[in-house]
Amino acid sequence: MLAQAATADVAPANPKRPGLSALARFWPFIEPAKWRFIGAVVFSLVSTLSGLVIPLVTQHIIDGPIAHRHFSALWWPTLLVFGLGALDALGVWLRRLIVARPSSQLEITLRAKLFAKLQSLSIGVHDGWDSGQLLSRAVQDMSTLRRFSAFAAPFLVINTITIAVGIVVMLFLSWPLGLVVVICSIPVLFICKNFQQKYRIVSRLAQDQTGDAATIVEESVQGIRILKAFGRSGHLGRRFIRQVATLRGTELKKVHNEATLWALISGIPAIAIGLILAIGTWSITADRMTAGTVVAAITMATFLQWPTISLGFLLAELNNAGTAADRYWEIIDAPVDIQNPATPRTLPVPVSGRLEFRGTTFTFPDGSAPVLRDVALSIEPGETVALVGVTGSGKTALTTLVPRLYDVTGGSIAIDGVDIRDLDLTELRSVVTVAFEEPILFSASVRENVSLGAPTATESEIRQALDLAQATDFVEGLPWGLDTRVGEQGMSLSGGQRQRLALARAVLGTPRIMVLDDPLSALDVNTEAKVQAGLKAVLRESTTLLVAHRPSTAALADRVALLDGGTIAAVGTHEELLASSARYRYVMGSVHV
Numbered sequence: 001m002l003a004q005a006a007t008a009d010v011a012p013a014n015p016k017r018p019g020l021s022a023l024a025r026f027w028p029f030i031e032p033a034k035w036r037f038i039g040a041v042v043f044s045l046v047s048t049l050s051g052l053v054i055p056l057v058t059q060h061i062i063d064g065p066i067a068h069r070h071f072s073a074l075w076w077p078t079l080l081v082f083g084l085g086a087l088d089a090l091g092v093w094l095r096r097l098i099v100a101r102p103s104s105q106l107e108i109t110l111r112a113k114l115f116a117k118l119q120s121l122s123i124g125v126h127d128g129w130d131s132g133q134l135l136s137r138a139v140q141d142m143s144t145l146r147r148f149s150a151f152a153a154p155f156l157v158i159n160t161i162t163i164a165v166g167i168v169v170m171l172f173l174s175w176p177l178g179l180v181v182v183i184c185s186i187p188v189l190f191i192c193k194n195f196q197q198k199y200r201i202v203s204r205l206a207q208d209q210t211g212d213a214a215t216i217v218e219e220s221v222q223g224i225r226i227l228k229a230f231g232r233s234g235h236l237g238r239r240f241i242r243q244v245a246t247l248r249g250t251e252l253k254k255v256h257n258e259a260t261l262w263a264l265i266s267g268i269p270a271i272a273i274g275l276i277l278a279i280g281t282w283s284i285t286a287d288r289m290t291a292g293t294v295v296a297a298i299t300m301a302t303f304l305q306w307p308t309i310s311l312g313f314l315l316a317e318l319n320n321a322g323t324a325a326d327r328y329w330e331i332i333d334a335p336v337d338i339q340n341p342a343t344p345r346t347l348p349v350p351v352s353g354r355l356e357f358r359g360t361t362f363t364f365p366d367g368s369a370p371v372l373r374d375v376a377l378s379i380e381p382g383e384t385v386a387l388v389g390v391t392g393s394g395k396t397a398l399t400t401l402v403p404r405l406y407d408v409t410g411g412s413i414a415i416d417g418v419d420i421r422d423l424d425l426t427e428l429r430s431v432v433t434v435a436f437e438e439p440i441l442f443s444a445s446v447r448e449n450v451s452l453g454a455p456t457a458t459e460s461e462i463r464q465a466l467d468l469a470q471a472t473d474f475v476e477g478l479p480w481g482l483d484t485r486v487g488e489q490g491m492s493l494s495g496g497q498r499q500r501l502a503l504a505r506a507v508l509g510t511p512r513i514m515v516l517d518d519p520l521s522a523l524d525v526n527t528e529a530k531v532q533a534g535l536k537a538v539l540r541e542s543t544t545l546l547v548a549h550r551p552s553t554a555a556l557a558d559r560v561a562l563l564d565g566g567t568i569a570a571v572g573t574h575e576e577l578l579a580s581s582a583r584y585r586y587v588m589g590s591v592h593v
């Protein structure tokens, strides 16, 4: 939501100048702190420009007190130099102090918007992104943007103004010497422009390759058990080395580009100083210039050397930030395909929970053929229907459509007669709860994991749900009971334990509609029987779509729907289908329960 609001008030990217226009789109985020950023630039300018006064003081000392041997007149220029030094230090201190807060705030804001956007995107969009790419955008790219806002952006402005002011002062000091600096600046401009074009491409490549390397690390950590068990750690290790070697090649290209730029723009100011020295010396001997003017011009040209050279580094940072900005907006601009309707309809109160598939057809976003075709099935309030079919027949696909993780591509799904696409997503997802075959737990306490969909659930409701899922005994055996941290950063649980917590999460608060994708697959026969007994009580209260692979799970249901070839081939009780459908007997392995 936040992210959508953000995209609404920013200008679209200019495809001809991707990096720069992408950076310009951050203005709405910077605007509230603009005075701090402007203040930082002003303080730095005061600090830097105070350095430009020193050559003028030097000129005054050489042509005044030194030339006329009036050493008593030295005290005020000396004091002025001390004062300028203090001003310089104060400017540096103030800049760092006032810019740190808004730039780190910018980083937080951008990360929060990125996170909100990632949450709002559908599973279909997520299927198309590598997790490492998202990780590197959320972490590395955001840090690049913070550094740019705090350092490179202000100094690009400061150094450009310093060079411009320095050239004007030089022209006033001595127009022929100033002209030398102007002429030498022209190639610097061309070199910088050329560098920008080349560096942008290689910078984008490096940032994408960093994302690919992060993906390999992430996959290898997630799948560490499989890799070890199959002895394939070395294989992934080699893939990682190949990826980082490719990245190294790209980084070397970046360094090569930077080195060429630095060499060229370091050489040009040195040529300018040489020319000033030669022309100045000749002018002194021809009595056309004072020694003080020539020394001041050389000091000034030397002073301008660093702002000029540092343009190379700052332009590289500008390109890195432009690339990071492009990558940021690519995510923020990704269309939110599963959205709240403009004027949502509400469900009748109380919700009875009639779930209807009306000619439901579905093709995965990256799929070529429909996985589900014209599915027609109606589940009455409080009824439990088991969904049965061979592996790959589309059972999971059908379950993901009910909470709108994906949207139907044909037909519709309705709850109490209302098309789920007309419902507010929050309302829909508070009416429908899900438990998938692969139970996902977060790095949080058992309590937080179980009450994920019902944060206001009471202690006794949580305990009731755990009882039902036959999870109470093992949860009480955990070191801190309900408060034990589980998930990636906590206690490791067995597959069956995780599945029972996921089931407790789904049944908590007895939701109107439950979608359970084979929730008992990892349980032993005895535990499964106990969970089934408990489930039967809840299933009477809720409308349930229950994916079943085993006859014992299918037998829990009031009716069974056989999914075959992407469509509902038969509906009846478990016993009826066993008697009437050869296909059902085949799917159930011809066993009697």
Ligand SMILES: Nc1ncnc2c1ncn2[C@@H]1O[C@H](COP(=O)(O)OP(=O)(O)OP(=O)(O)O)[C@@H](O)[C@H]1O
Pocket: 127, 364, 365, 366, 367, 371, 389, 390, 391, 392, 393, 394, 395, 396, 397, 398
């Ligand atoms: N994200 C996806 N993108 C494209 N195709 C997919 C995607 N997920 C699954 N499929 C394909 O859709 C078909 C149905 O998959 P689904 O997971 O719904 O089957 P299932 O009946 O639940 O299988 P199982 O019983 O093995 O869990 C399969 O052919 C699968 O390869």
